[in-house]
Amino acid sequence: MSLYAELGFVNIGPDELPSVISSGTKQRFIVDGYGPLAISGIPKYGRILFAHGAGAGHLSDFMRQFVATLAGHGLQVLAIDFPYMQQVYEQGKRRPPPPVKQTLAHFSAWYELLHPLGETPLWVGGKSMGGRIASMFASEAFTSGHANSQNGCPGVVVAGYPFHPPRQPQKLRVTHFSSISCPMLILQGERDPFGSVGEVAGCSLPATAQLMWLQDGDHDFKPRRASGLKHTILIDEAATHAAFFVRAHHTVAAG
Template identity: 45%
Template structure:
């Protein structure tokens, strides 16, 4: 089990277990900024690293991501190891981490979670829109929020509109944003603006859906 990295809100409405993307660790600039922004919105965040990323950190060499079954097994282990603090538990992540969270939530024997938050969902590999990663999404039994940049090469608005996503999935489009929520310079926005907007929407979604349950 890897170490857990905590950002605790003063009066948290929920706990979000946040997984990193394929290429950057749990304490990347994006993950740090997102965790802090979510905490400011009243959601506690705990981060962890998948085995391949923990090995990268230990050996200072690059390794490819583990296969999905290993990633999901590790995600389950993290959930099992959480302290029992009576907070509603949500899962999510950046890109690959968000996809793994949705795969876990779609499993019949998924641990008890309230919902999923994906930050830049990888609907398809860049340049390969025919290779969609959406087959499992209709099996979700909990609500899911996807915060997606309008310029994300892993899934743009006109592509995603044709997927026929189930009603449990809600989309929040970030203006001018790419996969890392970086906007075009001419937009007058900063990456921190889009990260803050995503955190605000995610915290609102978490509070609304947790209350509804």
């Protein structure tokens, strides 16, 4: 039996999603042709399609806590696993993610499927690689009129943006930032090897972007023991800030 089956994931077709996605209870599905989808929370202030990082899926401790906190503040979180991560969970063998374009295409397919299934805006976001993919989707949404929306993607939330590979600050991954016109929140640990305070200071961020630093946090927001800070508290702090960022823009949009 696969890990997903053990955790109660139910196989359904895409056409069955509309009847189950609005119940408000935590639900877990394997959607035919798409993959794992975990739904948490009620969309009181909005919805967010949230993707995992390169090395751990939506079942990681970080993702579970971050998602639970978002849901606790009135957001419906639609957490997905990319196909390669589904294979990792099912086969128990680590594997690298595919090329970025392939992952972006899969994320876009999820958005196209889920976007019409709710009345509140569907934001995008993710942890590390997932956040980078979400930001790339947002940039393309505004340049190509994606998701059949006049305004494109309503907003982006990134937990630990991978500004560059560790120890290679010259290889920045921000060229698409100039095409992002929607609200964007980047939650970043001060000691993140993928982009620390000193390294990110010189980066050009979108005019609509907000950057929040997590004190003494690493890429997973984990602080050093000597700091006296707690990892779980920093994750909650980040997710709470993210939830209120989305809620604030929902309030503005509502009028």
